[in-house]
Amino acid sequence: MTSQTPLSLPDAMQTVAAEIDVQFERLLASPGDPRDLLYEAMRHAAIGGGKRLRPLLVYASSMLFNVGYECAIRAGLAIECIHVYSLIHDDLPCMDDDDTRRGKPTVHKQYGEAIGVLAGDALHALAFEVAADPATHPDPFIRAELAFELARASGPSGMAGGQMMDLAAEETRFDLSTTTRLQQLKTGALIAFCLEAGAILGHVPPEGRRSLRAYARDVGLAFQIADDLLDVEGDAAVVGKATGKDAQAGKATFVSLLGIERARAQASMLVDQAIAHLAAFGQEADLLRQIARYVVERDH
């Protein structure tokens, strides 16, 4: 990948998003039997409209370590399976009870709750099928590490744990440090794994991944603060889902804890800090630098 001229952020986003759609079309093709509706529901949720920020991060991190394009895309696909499953389950009536997502009806609205639960579960399993598939990387050590770290990032010590904290936040008003911890688990762990995946695919040992982990921590938090700002200030039509929901639920957010101005300043500081962590890298890290700025400037 380093032999190519680094793509600009809009080009990279478009390339990765189009490729992930192609991969999902292949992975989720209907088998032509009574399971077809499950595959249709998965495609409904997985294809079209997403920013594909996570696969883009894998791609950008892979550029630092001479990782093949195909490997980076497959690892990104595995992570996107987890992300999409989490959105389907988050939208369920017993969770956030959302009717629209990316401007379309949510899966349970379109196909019913039972298929909503099942489509999420099926994508969850597919994430690990993709990660551990010999087609993703010929080295079994890398496949096993991808599956292991993906599980840690998405399970109770990562995303699912953060979602539990998010439920608890409806009962107890968390302070800034607990809210930060909540977000580090709920969205930060999976984002951090995206950066780590490039390093795993590039045979970089854990001790060589420190600056990427620091970048991931800062970008993940900046991303969440930007999300909280969009929830307060965003246009639901552009954001593609209902806004103002956290405030209604009485949950502490970075905006409710810090106020709009300080939250915006904090996000901006985190982006500068994230970029500073990439100082040891040259031009091959430009995409990661652009992504850091993008996460706080986006409007959806």
Next chain:
Amino acid sequence: MTSQTPLSLPDAMQTVAAEIDVQFERLLASPGDPRDLLYEAMRHAAIGGGKRLRPLLVYASSMLFNVGYECAIRAGLAIECIHVYSLIHDDLPCMDDDDTRRGKPTVHKQYGEAIGVLAGDALHALAFEVAADPATHPDPFIRAELAFELARASGPSGMAGGQMMDLAAEETRFDLSTTTRLQQLKTGALIAFCLEAGAILGHVPPEGRRSLRAYARDVGLAFQIADDLLDVEGDAAVVGKATGKDAQAGKATFVSLLGIERARAQASMLVDQAIAHLAAFGQEADLLRQIARYVVERDH
């Protein structure tokens, strides 16, 4: 493990069940933070009362191939995480809407639906964390294969696909061959993986696993027919969950398609056939032979 005298079925069941409880206690220990209720809900579902048939099958299959006890138990634990997550999600109001399981309130009855969804999701991720963990096996090829095959057995080409067919069975009355296919996916795929796991851990290549696969297919179907018979004839207090539900839902089962007598004869024939597939093995396969008989003779 072959250096030990083979255990009798009751002893092996007790040993494996006790060991799986110990492993779950360790895996699901509360972290002492706002995620504690999620861990409590997982422990509620995972610990105590289960037959642990799947870990027992891994253990019994591992005995054929000189696999270490620790490795067999860890692989069984991973599969049991999948089994328990599937029970939690199956019991949800939008799925089977069950209030009791193993004589206790179901997770959503005890902790609410949101935690029911999350506890299932968290155990689902933990299954792959355990399978791909270096503590499960030192050879990364084996860890990657365990994770890959576990994902295939539990995702849309396995268990989740079977559950989709089960939902479709409420609308369309399936014939015997479609009902057989449904059960092969819904319960058979994971049971087959239990047998395969022993072979994977024992470095047996896919072409050497044929007789085990045949055994698994027959035992899996016999198990399901026995389940259908228990649903019609069983005592809810002994079975530990509501009975007669399939008939109420108007779903085709082996019993409704074949009648009680033919269903019982079919299960018995499948058991004989399963045992015949083990002809190439000696005394080390006695536990598998006993398990085949047990699955149709159990009362819960």
